[in-house]
Amino acid sequence: MLSFNNYINNCGVVRIPLYSILVIDTLMNWKKIGFSDGEGKVYEAILRSENPNLQLIHEYTGIERRNVYDIINKLISKGLVNYNIEDKKKIYHITHPKQILTYLNEQEQEIDQARLEVAKELPNMIKLFESSKEEIKVRVYRGKESVKTIYEDLLNYPDNYFIGANWGVKRYLGNFWNKWNARRIERKVFWHDILISEPLVTTLTPYKKEKLKFYEYKLLPHEFNSPHFIVVFGNKVANIIWSENPFAFVLENQGVAKNYMNYFNFLWKRLPKPKNG
Numbered sequence: 001m002l003s004f005n006n007y008i009n010n011c012g013v014v015r016i017p018l019y020s021i022l023v024i025d026t027l028m029n030w031k032k033i034g035f036s037d038g039e040g041k042v043y044e045a046i047l048r049s050e051n052p053n054l055q056l057i058h059e060y061t062g063i064e065r066r067n068v069y070d071i072i073n074k075l076i077s078k079g080l081v082n083y084n085i086e087d088k089k090k091i092y093h094i095t096h097p098k099q100i101l102t103y104l105n106e107q108e109q110e111i112d113q114a115r116l117e118v119a120k121e122l123p124n125m126i127k128l129f130e131s132s133k134e135e136i137k138v139r140v141y142r143g144k145e146s147v148k149t150i151y152e153d154l155l156n157y158p159d160n161y162f163i164g165a166n167w168g169v170k171r172y173l174g175n176f177w178n179k180w181n182a183r184r185i186e187r188k189v190f191w192h193d194i195l196i197s198e199p200l201v202t203t204l205t206p207y208k209k210e211k212l213k214f215y216e217y218k219l220l221p222h223e224f225n226s227p228h229f230i231v232v233f234g235n236k237v238a239n240i241i242w243s244e245n246p247f248a249f250v251l252e253n254q255g256v257a258k259n260y261m262n263y264f265n266f267l268w269k270r271l272p273k274p275k276n277g
Contacts, residue, residue, distance in 0.1 A: 026040060026041075026044060027044055027047075028040070030043075033100075033104060034104070034107065036071075038061075038063055038067065038071045039071055039074060039075060041061040041063065042057055042061055042063065042068060042071045042072060042075065043075060043080060043081070043094065045057045045060040045061050046081060046092050046093065046094050047094050047097075048060075051086075051091045052091070052092055053089050053090060053091055053092070054068060054069060054072075054089075054090065054092075057072070057092065072092060078103050079095060079099050079102070079103055080094060080095055080099055080100060080103065081093070081094055081095065082095060135253070136251060136252070136253040136256060137251070137252035137253065138249060138250070138251055138252075139249065139250045139252075140247075140248070140249045141246075141247070141248040141249065141250070142245070142246075142247055142248075143245055143246065144172060144173060144245075144246060146248075147173075147240060147246045147248050148173065148176055150231075150238050150240065150248060150250060151169070151173075151176075151180055152180075153233070153236070154184075154189065154231070154233050155180075155183060155184060155187055155189055156233075156234075157189065157233040157234045158188070158189060158190060159189070159190050159192060159233070160189060160190070160191050160192065160231055160232070160233050161192045161231065161232040161233070161260075161261065161264045162191065162192065162193045162194055162195075162229060162230070162231050163194050163229060163230040163231075163232075163260070163263065163264055163267065164194065164195075164196055164220065164224060164226060164228065164229040164230060165193050165194065165195050165196070165229045165231070166195070166196050166225075166226070166227065166229055166242065167195075168227060168229070168240075168242030168246075169242075171242065172242055172243075172244070172246060184214070185213045185214060188214055189214060190214040190215070190216075191214065191215045191216070191217075192216055192217075192264070192268070193215065193216065193217035193218075194217070194218055194219075194220060194264065194267055194268065194271065195217050195218070195219050195220065196219075196220050196224045196225050196226065196229075217274060218267075218268060218271040218272070218273065218274060219271065219274055220267075220271070227241050227242045227243060228240070228241045228242075229242075230260065232257055232260045232261055232264060234257065235252060235253065235254045235257045236250055236251065236252050236257060237250065237251045237253075237256055237257050237260045238250045238251075239251075
């Protein structure tokens, strides 16, 4: 309900502006230019009013006083409204309407600058996004014939990195190993081998005498002795457990392979060179 005391002049005459009793169409669609409905209503209330204070704007717009106050502060920060104080009350005025265009131009410049910043960082953001969404493929292998396919795949990569290798391939796939190793050397596939110490003496010695090509190795301490080992090749990581019925699984993911390579490099740098290597 309107408070008409706001419209009584010094002579006691009631002066009721038309906008207080008529439904006034808004001047523009404020949302289309980035303003809220509330900002549009308050701006137009100040524009159409003569020396409006907070109460008058509240009555004109129907917006709660506390919300009107917040909206006015937003319009002030945008340079569209200012005020002066009369009788200890704030009287609000709009700045020149051209200031709306000035504000929009400033916003456009800020958006253009933001676009440049985003474009600059976008490649890194996409890289992080894609790496975080990268699928991890897992394949399981059971039995000697199945595990042989992993070794066949190793030949497709120029470097193979072994962690905890134990020469189980020679023990359990002897004939296959001899032919496969000849193809490995022919293709110049380099083995980087972190071996367990025992029982390597008997299995490794013959191959030292043969002077394996494209091969280097270091030995883990004696405490490490397991039928399980890891091999990293490309974006794949194979975990193989040797037995008469070997079991293996291969993870295919660039991030996982990178982490295992960090593990390999950490060990390789800290392990001593073999005395007879």
